[in-house]
Amino acid sequence: MDMLLNRLKELTNNKYFQCIQCGTCGGSCPYGAYTPYTPRRMILAIRLGMVEDILNSNAQWLCTACQTCTSRCPSRIQITDGIIPALREKSLLEGKVPEELSTALINIMRYGNPFKESPMKRDGWAKELDFEVPTMMKKKSAEVLLLPECFGAYHRRCKQATKALAKVMKILEVDFAILGREERCTGDHVRLCGEFALFEDLMEKNMKVFRKYEFKYIVTHDAHAFNALKNFYGLNVLHHSQFLHDNLEKLKGMFNELDYTVTYHDSCYLGRKNGIYEEPREVIRSIPGVRFVEFKRNRENALCCGAGGGGIWLDSVMREFVKVRPAEDRVREAKEVGADVIVTGCVLDIPMFEDALKVTGLDGEIVVKDIAELVLEALEGG
Amino acid sequence: MRIGVYVCHCGRNIADVVKVRELVEFAKRLDGVAVARDYKYMCSDPGQELIVRDIKEHNLDRVVVCACSPKMHEKTFREALKRANLNPFLFQMANIRELCSWVTQDHEKATEKAKAYLKSAVERVKLHEELEVRRVRINPRVLVIGGGIAGITASLLLANSGVKVYLVEKEPTIGGKMAKFDKTFPTLDCSACILTPKMNEIKDNPNITLLTNSEVIDVKGYVGNFKVKIWRKPRYVREDVCNSCFDCIENCLFEKPEFPSEFDEGIGKRKPIYIPFPQAVPPVPIIDPNTCMWLNGKKCSRYCMEVCEPKAINFDDRGEEIEVDVGAIIVAIGYDLFDARKIERYGYKKFSNVFTAIEVERMLNSSGPTGGEVIVNGKRPERVAIVHCVGSRDEGNRVYCSRVCCMYSIKLARLIRERTNAEVYNFYIDVRAFGKGYEEFYKKALEEGIVFIRGKVAEITDHPINDYEKSEVEKGRVIVVAESTLSNSIVRLPVDMVILSVGMEPPKDLEKIKRLLKLSTTPDGFLAERHPKLDPVSTTTEGIFIAGCVQGPKDIPDSVAQAKASAGDALTLIERGEIELEPSVSEVDKEKCSGCGICVPLCPYHAISMVRYNGRMRAEINPAMCMGCGVCASSCPSRAIKHNLYTTEQIRAEIRALLA
Numbered sequence A: 001m002d003m004l005l006n007r008l009k010e011l012t013n014n015k016y017f018q019c020i021q022c023g024t025c026g027g028s029c030p031y032g033a034y035t036p037y038t039p040r041r042m043i044l045a046i047r048l049g050m051v052e053d054i055l056n057s058n059a060q061w062l063c064t065a066c067q068t069c070t071s072r073c074p075s076r077i078q079i080t081d082g083i084i085p086a087l088r089e090k091s092l093l094e095g096k097v098p099e100e101l102s103t104a105l106i107n108i109m110r111y112g113n114p115f116k117e118s119p120m121k122r123d124g125w126a127k128e129l130d131f132e133v134p135t136m137m138k139k140k141s142a143e144v145l146l147l148p149e150c151f152g153a154y155h156r157r158c159k160q161a162t163k164a165l166a167k168v169m170k171i172l173e174v175d176f177a178i179l180g181r182e183e184r185c186t187g188d189h190v191r192l193c194g195e196f197a198l199f200e201d202l203m204e205k206n207m208k209v210f211r212k213y214e215f216k217y218i219v220t221h222d223a224h225a226f227n228a229l230k231n232f233y234g235l236n237v238l239h240h241s242q243f244l245h246d247n248l249e250k251l252k253g254m255f256n257e258l259d260y261t262v263t264y265h266d267s268c269y270l271g272r273k274n275g276i277y278e279e280p281r282e283v284i285r286s287i288p289g290v291r292f293v294e295f296k297r298n299r300e301n302a303l304c305c306g307a308g309g310g311g312i313w314l315d316s317v318m319r320e321f322v323k324v325r326p327a328e329d330r331v332r333e334a335k336e337v338g339a340d341v342i343v344t345g346c347v348l349d350i351p352m353f354e355d356a357l358k359v360t361g362l363d364g365e366i367v368v369k370d371i372a373e374l375v376l377e378a379l380e381g382g
Numbered sequence B: 001m002r003i004g005v006y007v008c009h010c011g012r013n014i015a016d017v018v019k020v021r022e023l024v025e026f027a028k029r030l031d032g033v034a035v036a037r038d039y040k041y042m043c044s045d046p047g048q049e050l051i052v053r054d055i056k057e058h059n060l061d062r063v064v065v066c067a068c069s070p071k072m073h074e075k076t077f078r079e080a081l082k083r084a085n086l087n088p089f090l091f092q093m094a095n096i097r098e099l100c101s102w103v104t105q106d107h108e109k110a111t112e113k114a115k116a117y118l119k120s121a122v123e124r125v126k127l128h129e130e131l132e133v134r135r136v137r138i139n140p141r142v143l144v145i146g147g148g149i150a151g152i153t154a155s156l157l158l159a160n161s162g163v164k165v166y167l168v169e170k171e172p173t174i175g176g177k178m179a180k181f182d183k184t185f186p187t188l189d190c191s192a193c194i195l196t197p198k199m200n201e202i203k204d205n206p207n208i209t210l211l212t213n214s215e216v217i218d219v220k221g222y223v224g225n226f227k228v229k230i231w232r233k234p235r236y237v238r239e240d241v242c243n244s245c246f247d248c249i250e251n252c253l254f255e256k257p258e259f260p261s262e263f264d265e266g267i268g269k270r271k272p273i274y275i276p277f278p279q280a281v282p283p284v285p286i287i288d289p290n291t292c293m294w295l296n297g298k299k300c301s302r303y304c305m306e307v308c309e310p311k312a313i314n315f316d317d318r319g320e321e322i323e324v325d326v327g328a329i330i331v332a333i334g335y336d337l338f339d340a341r342k343i344e345r346y347g348y349k350k351f352s353n354v355f356t357a358i359e360v361e362r363m364l365n366s367s368g369p370t371g372g373e374v375i376v377n378g379k380r381p382e383r384v385a386i387v388h389c390v391g392s393r394d395e396g397n398r399v400y401c402s403r404v405c406c407m408y409s410i411k412l413a414r415l416i417r418e419r420t421n422a423e424v425y426n427f428y429i430d431v432r433a434f435g436k437g438y439e440e441f442y443k444k445a446l447e448e449g450i451v452f453i454r455g456k457v458a459e460i461t462d463h464p465i466n467d468y469e470k471s472e473v474e475k476g477r478v479i480v481v482a483e484s485t486l487s488n489s490i491v492r493l494p495v496d497m498v499i500l501s502v503g504m505e506p507p508k509d510l511e512k513i514k515r516l517l518k519l520s521t522t523p524d525g526f527l528a529e530r531h532p533k534l535d536p537v538s539t540t541t542e543g544i545f546i547a548g549c550v551q552g553p554k555d556i557p558d559s560v561a562q563a564k565a566s567a568g569d570a571l572t573l574i575e576r577g578e579i580e581l582e583p584s585v586s587e588v589d590k591e592k593c594s595g596c597g598i599c600v601p602l603c604p605y606h607a608i609s610m611v612r613y614n615g616r617m618r619a620e621i622n623p624a625m626c627m628g629c630g631v632c633a634s635s636c637p638s639r640a641i642k643h644n645l646y647t648t649e650q651i652r653a654e655i656r657a658l659l660a
């Protein structure tokens, strides 16, 4: 209990004591209606010494770290980066971990990725391209370090987005390289799952690799990696939508017309957490022929895709509680505003939404594209 | 030098710990001490008389009292010196109670420490000089800035006791926010019925000069002697001749009101020539230069001018600068409302069902734009949600509680229920019904069937998550989402109308006024009072007082009470006719001053200015504004500033004796 309280004090900057029990968090949470413990109820239960009740209910796992509660909390309490991970840490220490998540964490510890894939195959996606993507090991220095992160490196669908981004970089004649087999999970989900020791360990190992090479900045299309590198590693990092935006003048000259009605999904760790709203929109809007529509819930009020904070490995826990997953609600909303393409800012969104399209039967009507994929399409002529 | 030293027992407070006899013997041996005595209570009449008698009999020229804190009795003993015809500043106090007897039980150490204080007081007082109290005359007129209920109340109290008042209001009419309400909590009496008689009194009182559509642009001087410049903006209608027939408005080129009415918060319309509301004071129309055809250089036959019998319309009005001299100023510029657009998820200005409370106040007002009807999207609402704490109690916006929103929300709930029979839901964090009759008012609302759901609204949305919600949204409703914290459930309530109970903010002109009057604010952004409990309507600037919401959120009863208090304080100042200026202030030796100006921004009371002296710029301290804090003296690199009662020599002597 003392350890939990100390962790809470540390992670919330002592603010956790200031909860006024207003319930903004619960009303804002995509799982508010299903969870036995909204963040407010968690705080109340901790105050009342009923932590075990929370842990036994599994509510600590029913959070996809979307930051909605935290961004709205009038007491400015770090719920997402504080209360939830602190409870999860306790749960981990007591051995109460959902199977899927436990496997992912062990894999990350052993292999540097959650898929139990060989680190040697981390640059497999690059081999599928018709040009060579240089590694830092060979090149030693480059202007840009492209970081695909685990999903972008191994996941069947996500690596398509990585390849698109690499192609755009090639077209832009950017001097870039990758870490290849030296790359390892940056650990944002690990941290949000309360595995602080593993996170520290990953960070230390990664920093060793980063320090070996010279590069001006990192570019990544994984919003969680972006968040970890920016706010925890303290590195110079651009989200790929910012990178595309920086090169927009050049890109504009090369764009061909596309005939899409596009809506843009604000990823939690791009928008709410890091305040990046305009750059991706400006990139999309500058493609000729694209009709841009907003989701009803956009910018800081956008709905979560459900993958964050380990959510992507918590599906079975979620299903125990939740009837309609947020991604399903989200694709219906896209339909409501008349979009035929959902453009995403984070690679994790793609499998989440594609899965949701199937469940809702909307897969014939709407497609999901990473912003780099959309840009590449405009460059290559639709 | 002949110094008298007096050691007080303070009953047993001092004498039980400090050996007072030993102290007296110690004093007697000090250089320059002519008399030393101890007494049970030095502050008592016989105690003071002891000093007076000794001064006369022993020809004393300095006095030291070893007793309690100078904050308690320095004044008492200075008065005693005065009675014995000795300059009261040839006096020093040593605090041997709070600093010695109250902090230890060790008799030896307490006595040693007391001796050190006694000696340092003796050494210091030797260097004291005679200081003269100066007097300045006080101008008996008062300026009141802001004509809301606070400014109106203060003006009337002053005027009725014979004081000449200038009341400056920036809008075309006085009345402030209260003029917009239909009813007021907790009594539900009609706002206009209690306010308009007071507004008319302002108009009719010969002691009050009312300057509406005007703003203060410059203030110079100090307590008792302020010189104020006021800018009267052009009204284009002469107040002195207009007879309030309003034929001009009737005959304006614009047959129908077309422009959003400021007074109606934009939900009503007005013409370019208009009167904010029927009982406005002064009851004189105003022409808005932004919407008037003629003033925009467009064609217009100026029917208004044509039909005006007393010839009051004056298109050549250029405004004017007015200068007045006053002795005191009351700031009563009220508050602004939180801009609900800042909380995007509440959908203000996005959904036509979402209103702010003040808009609904206008809607409910029988002389307002809808004639008192509550109409949303063309029909009466059947279900209404009231969202408390919009912008208040929120660290991202305003941390403080705005104090009136709970009560006005309950008021609006009751009025809407009464007029429309709608279901009304209040979403609240805590119901703060703190005032007289307020809890009773809340209970009445509960009895009338108004629903209270404890939970701050998370969002207001038109995105349905199921078929039921879909059909509700299609009916034009929006969905209010909140956690009902008492039932541990998430509420999604489709409603026809949402009222946002926006909180209070410091008025936007406050920055300007603060600069002009050299005032300071508390962290919440409202004006700082001199002492939050014991001096709530004075400011850190002598002669300037505050009233109403400009000091912090409050309701009408509190605003009125504070207005009367500030008028009382202003009267107390004026009634004195003149004020004594503390001589323990700082002075600049202009010969030594290098003109660097470092001291000017450091002075917390803005008492220092640069003046021309023998052809060079030199600092000068206004003794009427100096509060004697000494910041300037300690910061002057040329050592040109001297604090009369804290000279370097005095402080040095004091320290040397303490360390000896």
Ligand SMILES: Cc1cc2nc3c(=O)[nH]c(=O)nc-3n(C[C@H](O)[C@H](O)[C@H](O)COP(=O)(O)OP(=O)(O)OC[C@H]3O[C@@H](n4cnc5c(N)ncnc54)[C@H](O)[C@@H]3O)c2cc1C
Binding pocket: B145, B146, B147, B148, B149, B150, B151, B168, B169, B170, B171, B174, B175, B176, B177, B178, B181, B183, B184, B185, B186, B214, B215, B216, B332, B333, B334, B335, B337, B357, B358, B361, B404, B408, B411, B507, B509, B513, B547, B548, B549, B550, B554, B555, B556, B557, B559
């Ligand atoms: C929706 C709502 C409903 C309310 N209902 C009630 C109720 O039922 N009962 C109750 O007790 N309280 C109620 N209140 C609170 C009430 O409004 C305040 O207590 C009261 O109006 C405070 O009066 P005031 O004179 O301090 O400020 P204000 O009413 O704001 O008056 C300030 C005046 O100063 C003027 N001014 C501003 N800047 C300048 C300047 N630079 N120069 C000259 N003049 C200037 C303004 O134009 C205004 O006329 C309610 C508040 C709200 C928001």
Ligand code: SF4
Binding pocket: A018, A019, A020, A021, A022, A023, A024, A025, A026, A039, A040, A043, A069, A072, A073, A074, A075, A076, A077, A079
């Ligand atoms: S939103 Fe913040 S203050 Fe309100 S209940 Fe949740 S944690 Fe507490």
Ligand code: SF4
Binding pocket: A025, A028, A029, A030, A031, A032, A039, A062, A063, A064, A065, A066, A067, A068, A069, A070, A079, A080, A084
């Ligand atoms: S971060 Fe999102 S999912 Fe997690 S508790 Fe907060 S609102 Fe719910």
